[in-house]
Amino acid sequence: MELRRTKKGTLAVLAACAAGAFAPARAAESSALLWPAKLRPAVSSNFCEYRDGHLHAGLDIRTFGEEGIACVAGDTGYVSRVRASAEGYGKALYVQLDTGLTLVYAHLAEFAPEIEAAVDEEQTRRGRYTIDVRFPPSRFPVQRGDVIGYSGMTGANAPHLHFEVRNAQEHPLDPLAAGIRAEDALSPAFGRVAFLPLEPGAWGPFAHRSAERAPGSYEVCDTLVLSGATGVAVEVVDFLNGESGRLAPSEITLAVDGRPVARVALDSFSFAHADEVDFVYEPASVRVNNDYFFQLYDRRGATLCIAILPTAGAWLRARARRARCTRGA
Numbered sequence: 001m002e003l004r005r006t007k008k009g010t011l012a013v014l015a016a017c018a019a020g021a022f023a024p025a026r027a028a029e030s031s032a033l034l035w036p037a038k039l040r041p042a043v044s045s046n047f048c049e050y051r052d053g054h055l056h057a058g059l060d061i062r063t064f065g066e067e068g069i070a071c072v073a074g075d076t077g078y079v080s081r082v083r084a085s086a087e088g089y090g091k092a093l094y095v096q097l098d099t100g101l102t103l104v105y106a107h108l109a110e111f112a113p114e115i116e117a118a119v120d121e122e123q124t125r126r127g128r129y130t131i132d133v134r135f136p137p138s139r140f141p142v143q144r145g146d147v148i149g150y151s152g153m154t155g156a157n158a159p160h161l162h163f164e165v166r167n168a169q170e171h172p173l174d175p176l177a178a179g180i181r182a183e184d185a186l187s188p189a190f191g192r193v194a195f196l197p198l199e200p201g202a203w204g205p206f207a208h209r210s211a212e213r214a215p216g217s218y219e220v221c222d223t224l225v226l227s228g229a230t231g232v233a234v235e236v237v238d239f240l241n242g243e244s245g246r247l248a249p250s251e252i253t254l255a256v257d258g259r260p261v262a263r264v265a266l267d268s269f270s271f272a273h274a275d276e277v278d279f280v281y282e283p284a285s286v287r288v289n290n291d292y293f294f295q296l297y298d299r300r301g302a303t304l305c306i307a308i309l310p311t312a313g314a315w316l317r318a319r320a321r322r323a324r325c326t327r328g329a
């Protein structure tokens with residue numbers, strides 16, 4: 001997308017997807033992990049999508065309405081933890097890999113038989129269904145591809161596999177940038193661009209629709225009149241392929257006259273900061289209209305965990321003036 005603010009100033013917003021042509025170097029850096037379910041790869045939700053009060057911490061993998069799909073260890077390691085609960089992650093299993101990453105499989109119908117037996121025993125011993133048990137490396141070692149459980153919908157509304165990749169600090173990572181391979185035939189697409197007042201008296205148009213003028217290049221063709229400190233927010237959706245849901249991009253960059261001034265990197269976060277969802281997404285639009293605008297500014301005035309803002313002034317400051325879009329590259 002490119003739009004012209006004055007005859008000299010140009011704003012550009014770029015979006016990237018984790019597994020697509022925009023990020024080949026990062027994908028190549030990671031050693032591949034096996035797709036976690038014995039099904040063709042299809043994703044209904046991805047990393048850092050909006051959830052009420054938190055960011056989505058992994059992939060929701062389609063099981064096409066079915067339960068009982070075999071789930072496999074993505075690489076060599078051991079089953080380090082299992083949880084059973086009637087809500088939340090439901091029946092969940094953690095595989096600690098030799099590489100230091102942890103894979104999390106949630107909403108399972110069943111664990112592999114020997115693990116299921118250990119869980120049954122623990123539930124009986126404690127006299128309750130809800131448990132959270134950790135195992136030493138020697139108890140349930142796994143090889144790459146071993147079946148560790150079967151998909152279900154425990155703690156969920158519909159059958160699917162919720163899958164996470166976490167680092168040694170237990171921070172969730174974008175699985176598509178951390179070794180999970182999926183065909184990504186489609187680039188992120190821009191929707192509307194919004195300008196939000198960030199100080200008393202500031203004003204500007206809320207949302208302008210952008211149009212794709214060339215593959216991957218979008219323009220807002222309208223006169224923009226802004227006053228005061230104004231933040232830029234953009235609608236961006238990504239798809240992996242025809243079977244994926246509307247996904248979040250992995251990265252959005254805002255540049256002024258070719259110089260990056262803000263970058264939102266959706267590749268990892270800390271669970272302690274998952275409530276920063278309301279700083280990543282413009283909260284009023286979500287709650288009122290179910291629209292998802294990514295905020296390319298730091299509304300709280302401090303560096304967020306999730307968003308890397310290389311300059312302090314990622315806001316636009318404009319006096320009321322006419323600005324007209326031109327056909328950019």
Ligand SMILES: [Zn+2]
Binds near residue numbers: 058059060162163
């Ligand atoms: Zn999920």
